[in-house]
Amino acid sequence: MSVLIFIDSADGHVKKSSFEALTYGAQLAKQLGTSAEGVLLGNVSDDIAALGKYGVSKIHHAANDTFNHVDAQLYTKVIAEAAAATNATVIVISNNLTGKAVAPRLSARMKAGLVSGAVGLPDTTNGFVVRKGVFSGKAFANISVNTATKILAISPNSFSTIAGEGTAEVVAFNPTVDTPKVKVTATNKVTGQVPLSEAELVVSGGRGLKGPENWGMVEELAGLLGAATACSRAVADAHWRPHHEHVGQTGGAIAPNLYVAIGISGAIQHLAGVNRSKVIVVINKDPEAPFFKAADYGIVGDAFEVVPKMIQEVKKLKGVA
Numbered sequence: 001m002s003v004l005i006f007i008d009s010a011d012g013h014v015k016k017s018s019f020e021a022l023t024y025g026a027q028l029a030k031q032l033g034t035s036a037e038g039v040l041l042g043n044v045s046d047d048i049a050a051l052g053k054y055g056v057s058k059i060h061h062a063a064n065d066t067f068n069h070v071d072a073q074l075y076t077k078v079i080a081e082a083a084a085a086t087n088a089t090v091i092v093i094s095n096n097l098t099g100k101a102v103a104p105r106l107s108a109r110m111k112a113g114l115v116s117g118a119v120g121l122p123d124t125t126n127g128f129v130v131r132k133g134v135f136s137g138k139a140f141a142n143i144s145v146n147t148a149t150k151i152l153a154i155s156p157n158s159f160s161t162i163a164g165e166g167t168a169e170v171v172a173f174n175p176t177v178d179t180p181k182v183k184v185t186a187t188n189k190v191t192g193q194v195p196l197s198e199a200e201l202v203v204s205g206g207r208g209l210k211g212p213e214n215w216g217m218v219e220e221l222a223g224l225l226g227a228a229t230a231c232s233r234a235v236a237d238a239h240w241r242p243h244h245e246h247v248g249q250t251g252g253a254i255a256p257n258l259y260v261a262i263g264i265s266g267a268i269q270h271l272a273g274v275n276r277s278k279v280i281v282v283i284n285k286d287p288e289a290p291f292f293k294a295a296d297y298g299i300v301g302d303a304f305e306v307v308p309k310m311i312q313e314v315k316k317l318k319g320v321a
């Protein structure tokens, strides 16, 4: 019996969401009185043994270039093989894009109950009950998982990373690799930007910014803060910004430490994707804008006056000319 954590990586680096999954899995293993082990697919340049600081004792590493690109079918088969080899009764995976593609397949393949979007450790005092967000974060449901093997896909940014001391034993894992059914012929990447799903700080713009030509100040503020940029659906639909930046019920769901909303009304569908943010700052010229009800800090004012002033102040703080 063990807890197996899937360690997701991209471009040769372990993703931040994996640190959360490792911490979660290690704490769960402690709770269950068992060991926590990780499985990492593909080649990474990071120090794999150092991931032991999150509490895993052993990492099974399949250092095979075939796994450098996510192939959900292949990943499912290989993670199931790792689960069998480690006698895993719980598999922990981040509910990021990879997790959303892999976890349901793994659940079907292993006949294992799946909780996608788990936000806390299970209550194991009477069964195995896991809390997850439902109705776009408006409520929580406690899901009782009764299958022998359980899969928990945890919501990114819902569980704090805890790093201690220690290193993990890294063991070679050589799963049987079938010829992939999917062949990646090209990858188009946005470089030099903080990926939205991993970002701790996000600066977002809405229709109040009037047009794509005014995004310079949003990008400048985001750049100074080291933040990712996002937008409302209205903005993406108008092709002012790319669709991958659109957050909300029909876009990405994010939970950064800081979400700055500029000229966004705060429609319920937008809030559904951002209401798990730790701190929300709203800039809107309409004091009645619904977003203010969800805000921790609000500035009633014209974005074209407020944002340049914010940029100046951040520059002063950072000592940038």
Ligand SMILES: Cc1cc2nc3c(=O)[nH]c(=O)nc-3n(C[C@H](O)[C@H](O)[C@H](O)COP(=O)(O)OP(=O)(O)OC[C@H]3O[C@@H](n4cnc5c(N)ncnc54)[C@H](O)[C@@H]3O)c2cc1C
Pocket: 205, 206, 207, 208, 209, 231, 232, 233, 234, 235, 246, 247, 248, 249, 250, 251, 262, 263, 264, 265, 266, 267, 268, 269, 270, 273, 283, 284, 285, 286, 289, 301, 302, 303, 304
């Ligand atoms: C099924 C469904 C799903 C949807 N999914 C999503 C989703 O995932 N994400 C999403 O965002 N929306 C979604 N929507 C759309 C949503 O209902 C809103 O229409 C949309 O969020 C509005 O975008 P907005 O706030 O940028 O624009 P608007 O509603 O036009 O608001 C613009 C805001 O800017 C303010 N403003 C104007 N000028 C300035 C200025 N100079 N300075 C400061 N503030 C200013 C205004 O006061 C206003 O509050 C969905 C709708 C439906 C029906």
